[in-house]
Amino acid sequence: NTMVEGNAAFGVRFANGGRVQGFSFADVRCNSNVGGNAFFSNGGDVSDVDVDGSSFSRSGAGFGMGFANGGGVEGLNVADSEFDQNATVGFAVAALPDDFADSRFTGNRFRNNVTHGFFAGLTTNSIKDLVFRNNDFSQNTMVGAFLFTTLGDIAGLGFDGDRFTKNGTLGLDVNTGVGPVPGAGDIGEFTFSNVVASENGAGPGTGIRLMSLSDGDVVNVDVTGSDISNNGGFGLQLASMGGGGTTPGEVDRVTIQNTTLNANGTRAAAGLGSGLMLFGRKVGAVSMTSSSAKGNNDHGVDAGATDSVSDVTISGGEFSNNDRNVDSIGDGVRINAGAGGTVNGVRVENAIANNNDSGIVVDVQGRNGTNITVQNNAAVNQNKDVGIGVMSAEDLNGVLIAGNTVEGNAFNIVVRAAVDGSGIVVRDNKLTGASGTGVLSDSAGVSINSNDIRKHTTGVDVKKSDNVRINNNNLVQNTTGVDASGLGPGKRVDATRNWWGEPSGPSGAGPGIGDRVGNNVDFQPFLTAPAVATGANFVLSEVTVPSQVGTGQVASIGVTVTNQGSEEGTQEVKIRVLRSGNVVAQQDARTATLNPAGSVQLSFQVALADGTYTVEISTDNDTVTRSLTVGSGSPPSGGSIEQALDANNNDRMDDAEIIRAVQLWITAGVVPGTGQTIGDAKILRLIQLWIGGGSIS
Numbered sequence: 001n002t003m004v005e006g007n008a009a010f011g012v013r014f015a016n017g018g019r020v021q022g023f024s025f026a027d028v029r030c031n032s033n034v035g036g037n038a039f040f041s042n043g044g045d046v047s048d049v050d051v052d053g054s055s056f057s058r059s060g061a062g063f064g065m066g067f068a069n070g071g072g073v074e075g076l077n078v079a080d081s082e083f084d085q086n087a088t089v090g091f092a093v094a095a096l097p098d099d100f101a102d103s104r105f106t107g108n109r110f111r112n113n114v115t116h117g118f119f120a121g122l123t124t125n126s127i128k129d130l131v132f133r134n135n136d137f138s139q140n141t142m143v144g145a146f147l148f149t150t151l152g153d154i155a156g157l158g159f160d161g162d163r164f165t166k167n168g169t170l171g172l173d174v175n176t177g178v179g180p181v182p183g184a185g186d187i188g189e190f191t192f193s194n195v196v197a198s199e200n201g202a203g204p205g206t207g208i209r210l211m212s213l214s215d216g217d218v219v220n221v222d223v224t225g226s227d228i229s230n231n232g233g234f235g236l237q238l239a240s241m242g243g244g245g246t247t248p249g250e251v252d253r254v255t256i257q258n259t260t261l262n263a264n265g266t267r268a269a270a271g272l273g274s275g276l277m278l279f280g281r282k283v284g285a286v287s288m289t290s291s292s293a294k295g296n297n298d299h300g301v302d303a304g305a306t307d308s309v310s311d312v313t314i315s316g317g318e319f320s321n322n323d324r325n326v327d328s329i330g331d332g333v334r335i336n337a338g339a340g341g342t343v344n345g346v347r348v349e350n351a352i353a354n355n356n357d358s359g360i361v362v363d364v365q366g367r368n369g370t371n372i373t374v375q376n377n378a379a380v381n382q383n384k385d386v387g388i389g390v391m392s393a394e395d396l397n398g399v400l401i402a403g404n405t406v407e408g409n410a411f412n413i414v415v416r417a418a419v420d421g422s423g424i425v426v427r428d429n430k431l432t433g434a435s436g437t438g439v440l441s442d443s444a445g446v447s448i449n450s451n452d453i454r455k456h457t458t459g460v461d462v463k464k465s466d467n468v469r470i471n472n473n474n475l476v477q478n479t480t481g482v483d484a485s486g487l488g489p490g491k492r493v494d495a496t497r498n499w500w501g502e503p504s505g506p507s508g509a510g511p512g513i514g515d516r517v518g519n520n521v522d523f524q525p526f527l528t529a530p531a532v533a534t535g536a537n538f539v540l541s542e543v544t545v546p547s548q549v550g551t552g553q554v555a556s557i558g559v560t561v562t563n564q565g566s567e568e569g570t571q572e573v574k575i576r577v578l579r580s581g582n583v584v585a586q587q588d589a590r591t592a593t594l595n596p597a598g599s600v601q602l603s604f605q606v607a608l609a610d611g612t613y614t615v616e617i618s619t620d621n622d623t624v625t626r627s628l629t630v631g632s633g634s635p636p637s638g639g640s641i642e643q644a645l646d647a648n649n650n651d652r653m654d655d656a657e658i659i660r661a662v663q664l665w666i667t668a669g670v671v672p673g674t675g676q677t678i679g680d681a682k683i684l685r686l687i688q689l690w691i692g693g694g695s696i697s
Contacts, residue, residue: 002028009035010062019044019071025081028054036062037086045071045098052077056091057084064090064113072098072125079106086113090140093120099152104131110145111138117167118145121178126152126185134161141168144200148175153185153216164197164207171197171207171231177214180243184216195226197235205232205267212240217249218280223256228275232267235296240280248306251280256288263324265297270327273297275319284310291317293332297325300356301333309337311345323357323384332356332383334363339393341366347373352380359383359409364392369399369417376403380412389414390424396443399424407432412456417443422467427451428532437461438478441468448473450532454567458483459515465493472531476501476568480508481515482523495521501568503528503593529570529593536569538562538594538619542601543626545615551631552672557604559617559624563594570594571619575604577628578614579670585613585677586669609670641682642689642696644673651697653690661686 004011011033014020020042030037037056040046046069056064064083067073073093083090090110093100100120110117117137120127127147137144144164147154154174164171177184187210197207207228210218218238228235236256242248256276265273275293278286283305293300300319303312314333323330332353337343343364353359359380362372369392380387387409390399396417402425406412412431415424421443431438433456439448442463452474453459459478460470463486475481475498482495495517504512505526509519517523542560549555561573570593577586586606594600606615610631617624645657653661664671665678678686689696 004028004030004037005032007033007035009033010037010039012038014040014042014069017043020046020049020069022048024050024052025054026050026052030054030056032058032060034060036066038065039063040067040069043070045069046073048075050077051079051081053080055082057082057086059086059088061087063088063092066092066094067096068094070097072096073100074102076103076105078104078108080108082109083117084109084111084113088115089113089119090117091119096122096125099125100127100130102129104133105135106133108135111136111140113140116140116143116146120147121149122152123150124152125149127154127157129156130158132157132159132162136163137167137171138163138165139167143167143170143173146170146173148173148178149185150176150178150181151183151185152176154187156189158191159195160193162195164195164200166199166201168201169205170209171200172209173206174210176212176216177243177246180213180241180246182214182244182246184212184214184249186217186219186249187212188217188219188221190221192223192226194224195228197226197228198230200231201267206234206237207231207264209234209237210239211237212249213243215242215246215249216240217252219250219252221254223259225257226259229260229262229264230266231264233265233272234268234277235261235264235275235293237277239277242281242306248279248281250282250284251278252282253285254278254287256291258289259291261291261293261296261300263295265324268297270329271298274299274302275322276301278303280305281307282310283312284308286312288314289316293317293319293322295321295324296330298322298329299331299334300353303334304336304338305341306338307341309335309341309343309346313347314349314351315347316350318352320352320354320356328357330356331358331361333360334358335361336363337366339366343369343372345371347375349373349375349377351377353377354379354381354383356383358386359388359406361386361389362391363389364394366393368392368395368397370397372396372398373400374404375400377405379405379407381405381407381409383409385410386414387412391416392418394419396421397423401426401429403428405430408434410436411440412436412438414440415443415446416440421445425449431456433457444468452476452532452534454478460495462487462493465491468493470495471497474499474501474530474532474534475506475515478515481506481517482521483518484520485518487520492520492522495523496525497527497531498523499527499529499531530568534569535565535567536563536571536594537565537621538569538571538573538592539564540617540619540622540624543617543624545626545628547627548629551610553630554605554607555628555630557606557615557617558601560599560601561592561594561619562599563596566596568593568595573602574618576616577606577608578616579611584668586667588667607669607672609672609675611675641671641674641676641678642686644671645686646696651695652693653686653696655690658686658690
């Protein structure tokens, strides 16, 4: 309950020539002191200082609590205390000749200070092993928490449940290489759990920034369950910038999960307002799962390097509505390597990327792109430019774009390799356009297979034909199914075995009325039914099954099949006649190909022994059942099959009788009057009797 307030200089000052160790502030009110509330300027180390339940606020000209001693600072344990409304910094550690290390800050307030809430600035020494938990760094005029070194490392910092909100510039700013100068320290071993960094101010206005201003690395960063949104500039920025003529360092081993990076960049210049920004000489070993980066002024995710981007996985989450200020800088996910750079081992999967400038883009502006996978993304829709793009200024090798639903982009899929390509596979995608292009293929070595491509101006636009194959696709309701007009003299592309929307094949250079095909395209043979499943929905109606027919009579069964789906389709319409115990007495099938709203009437005839049956008619989408009684409804115990087939009772197997026997064998029909079907051994015996003319008795 100590009060130290209203002094003209410092409230508490340690100015001894040696160290300060084992000091405790408990329930102290050290406020409104003009020179600063508590100041350690002693000549040695400061260690093992406890601050609990105290207040160091409203200083007149200095810090709330400051350390500028002649040694290191370690072993601080600061809990449940307030460092608010001070004339400069709430809590400061500055210009030490040794490290700032091994300290804990729990449940404190660093708010409404004139510069920063929390500040630690060193030169050649390091800041390391600090634990922050449930602190509030908010509404400071400049930065919520600002830590920097020139040459030292900043490592081993953990943040759990801390808040960085409504600060004038940045929420949390961590820098090395300040100057910038070469030989900067590294930033590493950072963890963020359940952290909020939002509404931090004017551009750049970043929520959380870990940055080497010169050549230091940024490594081993783990962000979990955090909200980094609504900041004026970047949401989360992890970068090594290579300033002062240095070469950037690496950004490596980054994990982000269950985190939101939304609506950032509202007060930043173009290019400074992405949700997540990664940049360095190399960017690698990045995993982002079940997170979102939506509604940012620039990109949702921007991962770029001057040398190489490798082993980057983005799985799940949503990256939509970026490029909010509509300046064409704003992709959902953008991964790029600069001039001379490479991209290897990138995966973007199970995500959503709608209404951006482009959806998912991997752009190798320098050399080669290898082992790139974009797959199973549920919606990459309505982006102004490209839906999914994989592009290289030189070569592409081992690219898979598969299982995606892509709709309404100017170019739904783009693959481009300026020099050469191999092992590029575009398969099992659902591509729908309002206009535009389904697949722009501007590379050698491309296989476009088993896709549903519809409603574009051009389904597939082919610019290069070497080892390019377009097979087993649905090409439907496109103005032109395949356009190869851009190929050089004598070049042709293989577009055989595709469904062009009509059984008659493609129009234009083709013989049919389906999608148009131009010159330089090999399109025969073509398919007469869809190559892959469509949005067809075959529904059964007007089913006619007689309730009863007499012994030996043929039952005529009718049905109308209507495609109530949004797309054409081909399906089998199956009939099964089941007797007691769901034993199949007879079955048959017809194939129907229908456009949306199209219908067809089908009929089946069945001949059955006396009995009661269930008639089942089915498509892939619908099933109906009806009852049918033949004769008395009770199957006879009956004589032999041979006797039942001997219609003229001459004890011989005549021509008409063997034909009837073969029909019943093929259809597995019951021989009237016996309750039996004809098996393989029986049909062989009957044929032998017919050939030999022997007695059937």
